[in-house]
Amino acid sequence: MSKKSKSRKNKKSALSLKLQGAVILILIAIVGYLMNLSGCHNIHERIDVAKSYDGAQLMEHIEDLDMARTAKGRASQIIRHKGYTLSYNNDWRLANWVGYVLTAQETEGDVERSDWFDKDPMVKGVQVRHVDYTHSGFDRGHMAPAADMKWDKQAMVESFYMSNICPQVHALNAGLWSSLEDRVRSWARRDSAVVVVCGPIVPEQPMTIGDNRVAVPEYFYKIVASPYSATPRGIAFIMPNEDCDQPLYHYAVTIDSVENRTGIDFLYNLPDSLENYIEQNYDLKAWQL
Numbered sequence: 001m002s003k004k005s006k007s008r009k010n011k012k013s014a015l016s017l018k019l020q021g022a023v024i025l026i027l028i029a030i031v032g033y034l035m036n037l038s039g040c041h042n043i044h045e046r047i048d049v050a051k052s053y054d055g056a057q058l059m060e061h062i063e064d065l066d067m068a069r070t071a072k073g074r075a076s077q078i079i080r081h082k083g084y085t086l087s088y089n090n091d092w093r094l095a096n097w098v099g100y101v102l103t104a105q106e107t108e109g110d111v112e113r114s115d116w117f118d119k120d121p122m123v124k125g126v127q128v129r130h131v132d133y134t135h136s137g138f139d140r141g142h143m144a145p146a147a148d149m150k151w152d153k154q155a156m157v158e159s160f161y162m163s164n165i166c167p168q169v170h171a172l173n174a175g176l177w178s179s180l181e182d183r184v185r186s187w188a189r190r191d192s193a194v195v196v197v198c199g200p201i202v203p204e205q206p207m208t209i210g211d212n213r214v215a216v217p218e219y220f221y222k223i224v225a226s227p228y229s230a231t232p233r234g235i236a237f238i239m240p241n242e243d244c245d246q247p248l249y250h251y252a253v254t255i256d257s258v259e260n261r262t263g264i265d266f267l268y269n270l271p272d273s274l275e276n277y278i279e280q281n282y283d284l285k286a287w288q289l
Contacts, residue, residue, distance in 0.1 A: 038218030132210025141168030
């Protein structure tokens, strides 16, 4: 072979390698772009964090499982309504947490939705009003959902108190957050009863809306526990306050993770061994995720 032929072959090989390298880089860029198309970046691998439970089944009813201990130093007024209990934070004009126990029977209620947002007469201090959200760009997002209060007219009316409402991006409120609420009702029907506690995660210097300066959360959390099941279980979710279109399991975490993030102590009325198991583990298959 002549020197010119060898030179042409070497140039072609070098060009081929460069093209291969360019194709690989383009593919990497495309994959990275597709991964970032979603509005939510708090994405977890689809893995279970669960150990087998070897304790006894909880056979007796325990009061106040929906209660939580608010982080020390944080403003808190405990308010009990018919269908839920909350810790109200007058600094944020929001609840620190909203808790309730949802039974299978309660999911079958037929009370019509109220849709009348009103101030909470039990709140001490600044009273948030419906108009604080008007033209803000945020939905009036329920913490304890109206659809979970269909079992009683008073419970339904109180679910529209502004103390139970947080500023939520519409795509979240009508999207994945709503889907999670549907799942919670299906879990209550399956397990007879579930404990639900949810609320906002607010940054140190939050954006505010309205004349009453309602804080806009950066994230929302929801913990769900089924302590009376033969195999007790718990799971939690943390979602950014934005358009979340990833599958629900991407936002699943342990209840312990939410406690660490918020400083709130959940399920403290359970026996310690059961509380620790429920809070440290979650099984996606057990929750049908």
